[in-house]
Amino acid sequence: MLPSIISHQTEEAIRTFLSHSFEMSSPLFSRTDEYGQYTNAMEDFLNKKENLAKGPYISMSLPFRTSQLTRDYFKNLYLPFPPFQHQAKAYERLSAAEPKSTLVATGTGSGKTECFMNPVLDYCASEKGQGIKAIIIYPMNALATDQAKRFAKTISSNASLKNKVTVGLFVGQEDSEKTKVMSEDKVITCKDTLRENPPDILMTNYKMLDFLLLRPRDQVIWKNNKADTLRFLIVDELHTFDGAQGTDLSCLIRRLKHRLDIPADYLTCVGTSATVGNNYEELINYASDIFDAKFDITSVIYEDRLSSEEYLRDSKLTYFETPGNQDVPYYVSYSDTSSYINDAILAWFKDESLFITESAQSELGIEQRVELGEQIRKHRFFHRLLDKLNGEITSLESLCQDIFGSTRENLHYQLACLESFCALISTAKKAVDEDEEAIAYRVENGKLKPVLPLLQVRYQLWLRELRRMVASVSLQPEISFSDDLTQVGAETKYLPIMHCRDCHNTGWGGVLGNSESHINDDLALFYQLYFDRRPEANLIFPVKAFDDKLAKTGRYHKLCANCLNLNSFDSAQSECSSCGHDVLALVYLPDDSKRKNLTDGGSTLVAKHDCPFCNSETGLSVLGSRAASLISVLSHQLFGSFFNEDKQLITFSDSVQDAAHRAGFFTART
Ligand SMILES: [Zn+2]
Ligand SMILES: [Zn+2]
Numbered sequence: 044m045l046p047s048i049i050s051h052q053t054e055e056a057i058r059t060f061l062s063h064s065f066e067m068s069s070p071l072f073s074r075t076d077e078y079g080q081y082t083n084a085m086e087d088f089l090n091k092k093e094n095l096a097k098g099p100y101i102s103m104s105l106p107f108r109t110s111q112l113t114r115d116y117f118k119n120l121y122l123p124f125p126p127f128q129h130q131a132k133a134y135e136r137l138s139a140a141e142p143k144s145t146l147v148a149t150g151t152g153s154g155k156t157e158c159f160m161n162p163v164l165d166y167c168a169s170e171k172g173q174g175i176k177a178i179i180i181y182p183m184n185a186l187a188t189d190q191a192k193r194f195a196k197t198i199s200s201n202a203s204l205k206n207k208v209t210v211g212l213f214v215g216q217e218d219s220e221k222t223k224v225m226s227e228d229k230v231i232t233c234k235d236t237l238r239e240n241p242p243d244i245l246m247t248n249y250k251m252l253d254f255l256l257l258r259p260r261d262q263v264i265w266k267n268n269k270a271d272t273l274r275f276l277i278v279d280e281l282h283t284f285d286g287a288q289g290t291d292l293s294c295l296i297r298r299l300k301h302r303l304d305i306p307a308d309y310l311t312c313v314g315t316s317a318t319v320g321n322n323y324e325e326l327i328n329y330a331s332d333i334f335d336a337k338f339d340i341t342s343v344i345y346e347d348r349l350s351s352e353e354y355l356r357d358s359k360l361t362y363f364e365t366p367g368n369q370d371v372p373y374y375v376s377y378s379d380t381s382s383y384i385n386d387a388i389l390a391w392f393k394d395e396s397l398f399i400t401e402s403a404q405s406e407l408g409i410e411q412r413v414e415l416g417e418q419i420r421k422h423r424f425f426h427r428l429l430d431k432l433n434g435e436i437t438s439l440e441s442l443c444q445d446i447f448g449s450t451r452e453n454l455h456y457q458l459a460c461l462e463s464f465c466a467l468i469s470t471a472k473k474a475v476d477e478d479e480e481a482i483a484y485r486v487e488n489g490k491l492k493p494v495l496p497l498l499q500v501r502y503q504l505w506l507r508e509l510r511r512m513v514a515s516v517s518l519q520p521e522i523s524f525s526d527d528l529t530q531v532g533a534e535t536k537y538l539p540i541m542h543c544r545d546c547h548n549t550g551w552g553g554v555l556g557n558s559e560s561h562i563n564d565d566l567a568l569f570y571q572l573y574f575d576r577r578p579e580a581n582l583i584f585p586v587k588a589f590d591d592k593l594a595k596t597g598r599y600h601k602l603c604a605n606c607l608n609l610n611s612f613d614s615a616q617s618e619c620s621s622c623g624h625d626v627l628a629l630v631y632l633p634d635d636s637k638r639k640n641l642t643d644g645g646s647t648l649v650a651k652h653d654c655p656f657c658n659s660e661t662g663l664s665v666l667g668s669r670a671a672s673l674i675s676v677l678s679h680q681l682f683g684s685f686f687n688e689d690k691q692l693i694t695f696s697d698s699v700q701d702a703a704h705r706a707g708f709f710t711a712r713t
């Protein structure tokens with residue numbers, strides 16, 4: 044996947060989607076720009092910087108620093124890789140004679156689980172006594188199941204752990220194929236087995252642990268636990284227990300300590316958390332509360348990555364040139380990844396022998412990508428890029444400025460340079476160190492050489508859903524987010540926007556009570572009345588001239604931009620009769636209501652919401668585009684792009700119900 048290009052295409056796709064969805068045909072909303080070119084309020088809105096999207100922001104994470112610890116650091120298990128520095132720090136804390144409580148706050152791909160898994164396994168293997176020695180609490184069963192597999196694998200591949208250390212997964216629903224013994228990739232899930240033979244390590248969730256402390260038939264699981272048997276209490280993804288859940292969890296932990304008679308400050312508590320920037324204080328306080336244990340700044344394991352200087356120290360510069368405007372490839376003129384990449388290689392390295400001709404799933408293809416990675420490290424642009432990024436996240440535009448100087452006139456060219464170079468970084472791989480044993484095993488099984496991305500290139504694009512949209516009441520209506528408007532001393536009036544998707548007529552919406560002459564611009568009130576189909580929610584369309592036919596089903600007025608007074612259409616005055624302001628818009632207010640009979644025999648007026656111009660019954664709506672529609676456009680683009688070979692979409696939502704609903708929605712659309 045080439046994120047440098049995908050992020051561009053995504054923004055472009057959403058822009059096109061919105062511009063097509065909201066074509067505008069009404070006067071004032073449709074207009075010509077200063078050069079006489081056709082435009083409309085939506086186009087102008089989309090063209091204004093940062094209205095729709097912020098970013099993209101780019102970051103490249105440099106590799107973690109490796110430690111001096113050897114792979115035989117633990118007595119009972121052999122580490123598959125030399126540990127990272129942050130892992131080594133966790134190992135030293137957790138395998139000390141008196142293990143120290145620890146918070147692991149490193150990102151994905153940092154080997155977070157190993158930080159506590161290896162010390163805990165090593166500890167359990169050297170303890171003679173029976174009973175539960177470690178409890179791991181997970182916020183979601185899926186996480187528990189996933190980590191259970193890794194525990195099982197590590198145990199089965201180390202002779203001193205195998206047939207010695209047992210792990211039990213005790214969660215809500217018992218697997219239909221519950222397991223009673225440890226195997227290569229399974230831990231024990233049979234609850235009767237776990238009650239009868241309590242495991243060394245118990246994986247569970249906090250609701251289940253609550254049962255285990257209370258339910259009479261579960262009490263046998265603690266039968267072998269003496270006051271000093273339980274040594275480790277681990278909460279995975281600690282930060283996800285917020286609010287009421289956090290309170291529940293902290294009560295549960297206090298009850299657990301009480302139930303097992305654990306001496307104060309004996310239990311070693313471990314929490315894993317998402318990365319938290321540089322401010323660890325909040326995490327430390329939070330963890331101290333939840334665990335009722337002592338944490339300080341030395342308890343926190345944070346990411347420890349190479350600086351760009353260290354990372355590039357032993358790579359000698361051999362390429363110095365940035366391609367000129369003639370040579371740099373622009374992705375829009377390509378219809379397949381491979382020719383784009385090879386043209387980028389030619390532009391940056393002037394060397395056809397570096398071309399990527401084979402698939403990433405072939406031996407030669409892997410070699411080509413590793414070779415490209417080695418050459419990239421020798422390019423001065425790469426060094427400059429990493430220097431400027433300095434491990435931080437920065438917007439593409441300011442990165443361009445940093446690298447090329449402050450001139451903006453060549454922004455297109457500068458972006459093309461960055462995009463194509465980043466595309467090469469995303470394509471390149473680096474070899475993974477293997478020992479002889481691993482190589483022999485791989486060759487014997489006909490497996491490909493293991494590689495990692497040269498660097499993780501990350502792009503972030505922030506899109507904002509179009510909700511609570513308004514347009515100014517003026518001869519040149521300007522679309523804005525109502526949430527962005529400052530209310531204090533606002534001179535310009537704003538009203539919600541009504542749009543017909545069938546005939547593209549566009550107007551305002553506003554509340555007008557019986558016998559009132561001023562439009563009320565209260566947005567919330569309009570929404571409430573409009574969606575209740577109350578006739579007080581009026582549609583107000585700017586028009587060019589009086590029309591006899593339309594006049595039969597509506598009224599014409601001159602709307603005052605200053606006080607929203609509806610002046611008489613016939614009046615010869617060019618100023619507002621109410622406030623004297625001279626900006627008046629010719630508008631048409633359709634009579635949109637019909638009489639509806641009520642069950643009690645009476646009747647009431649309801650708004651039909653039919654388009655007065657094309658009579659469409661379904662075309663008219665309040666202008667907006669919610670996150671769900673934008674994401675569906677986005678995913679369509681992501682999944683359709685040939686620059687994306689590895690298609691994945693993860694959506695997050697702040698509401699569980701919403702997330703479930705949308706998951707179905709996106710599946711249907713992709
Ligand atoms: Zn219409
Ligand atoms: Zn007025």
Ligand SMILES: [Zn+2]
Nearest residue numbers: 606608621622
């Ligand atoms: Zn007034």
